[in-house]
Amino acid sequence: MIHLKKILRTGFEYMEDVFDAAFGPAWNPFYQLGALGWFYYWIVISSGIYLYIFFDTGITDAYLSVEYLTHEQWYAGGVMRSLHRYASDALVIMMLMHLLREFAMDRFRSSRWFAWFTGIPMLWFVFSAGITGYWMVWDRLAQYIAIVTTGWLDTLPFFGESIARNFLSNADLSGRFFTLMVFLHIALPLLLLFIMWIHIHRHTQPKVNPPLGLAAGTLVMLLVVSLVKPAVSHAPADLGIVPAVIGLDWFYLPIYPLLDRYPGEAMWMVLGVITLLLLLLPWLPSGKQQAVAVIDLDNCNGCGRCVADCPFSAISLGPRSDNTGYEQEAVVDNRHCTSCGICVGACPTATPFRRRSGLTAGIELPELQISEVRDKTLAATGKLGGNDRILVFGCQHSMDLSALEDSRTGVVSMPCIGMLPPSFLDFVLSKNLADGVFLTGCRDGDCYFRLGIRWTDARICGERDPELRQRVPQQRIRTYWGGLTRSKQFLRELDAFRNGLNALATCNQNVPEPGQEGNGHKDIGNA
Amino acid sequence: MPRTGRIAGQIIAYGLFAAGLGYFSNAPVYTWLDPGFALINLSFSHAGQRKEECRRLTPAEIAATAPNMRQPLDCPRERVPVAAELVLDGISLLSKSYKPTGLARDGASSAYERIPVRPGQHQLTVRLRDSRRGDGFDYEENISINLRPRQNFVVDFRDNPGRFVFK
Numbered sequence: 001m002i003h004l005k006k007i008l009r010t011g012f013e014y015m016e017d018v019f020d021a022a023f024g025p026a027w028n029p030f031y032q033l034g035a036l037g038w039f040y041y042w043i044v045i046s047s048g049i050y051l052y053i054f055f056d057t058g059i060t061d062a063y064l065s066v067e068y069l070t071h072e073q074w075y076a077g078g079v080m081r082s083l084h085r086y087a088s089d090a091l092v093i094m095m096l097m098h099l100l101r102e103f104a105m106d107r108f109r110s111s112r113w114f115a116w117f118t119g120i121p122m123l124w125f126v127f128s129a130g131i132t133g134y135w136m137v138w139d140r141l142a143q144y145i146a147i148v149t150t151g152w153l154d155t156l157p158f159f160g161e162s163i164a165r166n167f168l169s170n171a172d173l174s175g176r177f178f179t180l181m182v183f184l185h186i187a188l189p190l191l192l193l194f195i196m197w198i199h200i201h202r203h204t205q206p207k208v209n210p211p212l213g214l215a216a217g218t219l220v221m222l223l224v225v226s227l228v229k230p231a232v233s234h235a236p237a238d239l240g241i242v243p244a245v246i247g248l249d250w251f252y253l254p255i256y257p258l259l260d261r262y263p264g265e266a267m268w269m270v271l272g273v274i275t276l277l278l279l280l281l282p283w284l285p286s287g288k289q290q291a292v293a294v295i296d297l298d299n300c301n302g303c304g305r306c307v308a309d310c311p312f313s314a315i316s317l318g319p320r321s322d323n324t325g326y327e328q329e330a331v332v333d334n335r336h337c338t339s340c341g342i343c344v345g346a347c348p349t350a351t352p353f354r355r356r357s358g359l360t361a362g363i364e365l366p367e368l369q370i371s372e373v374r375d376k377t378l379a380a381t382g383k384l385g386g387n388d389r390i391l392v393f394g395c396q397h398s399m400d401l402s403a404l405e406d407s408r409t410g411v412v413s414m415p416c417i418g419m420l421p422p423s424f425l426d427f428v429l430s431k432n433l434a435d436g437v438f439l440t441g442c443r444d445g446d447c448y449f450r451l452g453i454r455w456t457d458a459r460i461c462g463e464r465d466p467e468l469r470q471r472v473p474q475q476r477i478r479t480y481w482g483g484l485t486r487s488k489q490f491l492r493e494l495d496a497f498r499n500g501l502n503a504l505a506t507c508n509q510n511v512p513e514p515g516q517e518g519n520g521h522k523d524i525g526n527a
Numbered sequence: 528m529p530r531t532g533r534i535a536g537q538i539i540a541y542g543l544f545a546a547g548l549g550y551f552s553n554a555p556v557y558t559w560l561d562p563g564f565a566l567i568n569l570s571f572s573h574a575g576q577r578k579e580e581c582r583r584l585t586p587a588e589i590a591a592t593a594p595n596m597r598q599p600l601d602c603p604r605e606r607v608p609v610a611a612e613l614v615l616d617g618i619s620l621l622s623k624s625y626k627p628t629g630l631a632r633d634g635a636s637s638a639y640e641r642i643p644v645r646p647g648q649h650q651l652t653v654r655l656r657d658s659r660r661g662d663g664f665d666y667e668e669n670i671s672i673n674l675r676p677r678q679n680f681v682v683d684f685r686d687n688p689g690r691f692v693f694k
Contacts, residue, residue, distance in 0.1 A: 022532075022537050023537060023540070029540075086548050089551070090548060093548075154637065160635075161572060162570070162572050164570070165637075168568065168570055168681050168694070169681050169694045218541070221541040231552070242559070242560050244558065244559055244560040244562040245562060248553065249551075249552050249553060250551045256557075
């Protein structure tokens, strides 16, 4: 499964490269799949409300009212119907791509099981809502769907009377069935909305709206396709005539041809097993689980920065449990923590300048404490020489950086780049441990831990606490968010950065840079 | 990428997505039934006889049951499967037995079969057995039908008055 995920992730990243070039990271649809799903959902709901105003239930009324909307009122009802259909189709695509991408990126384990687990039932709700929608039109396609669906439902053991017999002939048909369909077609999307809300419940700042430009572009696209190829009905349903050849919506109905070939019981079994496997995926063997963040009350003053920065709402402020005089303390919810370390990067006490023999931050990852990050920084920079020494801080969910290490390049990796407090950049440069600091990690706009890159950029730019001190020369800092596959571009960026450092060294040969405390290596082992 | 190039890239991406949506939302067409064929749809929901005859309880057996549960007959609930046979122009199209529904197998047997046939003039014989008899059928009907292409010809069985209905 690891290889499958890596292949999928590589495939996604190559596609995303193309879309990054056209849309830029902020608008790249691949980084907005969930948000686009929400957007399409609202289009479906809005257009559905309009259609419902004109829709009539009844054996002949249903078809006639949809025909009226489509043809007599093509400029409004017809466009709304087409938007309703195409946005629904786009929703299916976004949902399945989102599922596949989260699987490929391994974003379903640990505490992230919740979003994954609550996302799977949505598949059933979306497809069921789509099927009931097609049923309501009561054309030949609806007739086909009614016959095959009820036949399939009849294979379940808990229906005493055959449901399919309701669709034997025109004389057997009851208008009450359409009332049931309308009820289901409204109830299912409402339930879906409820699950969607639960789905994002544990996320801080969930992305439920795509960027305005992307939303506008996709809406215009839907309008154009609605006008160029309006959604139309088949001929009216007639149970005396077999709907022999049908134009299926392959986004919603791909299972129907299979139902014609394989027994209904087998199809229930297959879909049930697939659903169960998907639901259990977060608990399948995955290797070692990282230990969750822990609070060190001696160093926590309850400032709340870790609470604000945690992408998974895993930290809250609670009443103080010691007698230090502070009002609050950070509390980690182990069930939500993904061990990303972004909270450590936010903690003001996580500074390598602290003059203590044992550096401990107010919040720590047990498996990579901040003192260890400092030790690694010192070790990685200790063996560097020349005027273009670069220390690369990287994240463990992007490309492997170990091959970079040489006499001019040191590497320190951590679970997420958001774990790096900005004071480390100041530390490295002001102590002259390296001539430049290079930060890399996941793709811009697509951090494995959601917000690590965003917070890092904001901290370096001085827009978010803890800010990078102004004395730090920005020309000696470079970021490149390359993900797994952009190694060539990464090396080019690194070379360009090194050339820039060399140029700086030439310019400032005799002029010490502001913020530098000296040119020689200091003994900072006890800093 | 220059601005014009990016805009062109976006237009291409949106265009491809829109084309995919527009096409796959109702194409390629699916052939459920060869339009040159007709369909015979055999369907019924009919309860077979009870598997065993009711047995009159002895006075001792009645006395052994709770006073509020006493009744003279013991009738096992399970029913026999309903067997159906469909013969078209002397050729058997279907010969199948349908189990009763329900956990105690005491519900009606349901059938829903779709059988494609060539259109035209045919002689159709349909038989049904709902009793405990081992062979033979309790109901049989012969009709001459003229099927049109894509016609859905329904063969139903109605409990009351206990005969086949053709639609």
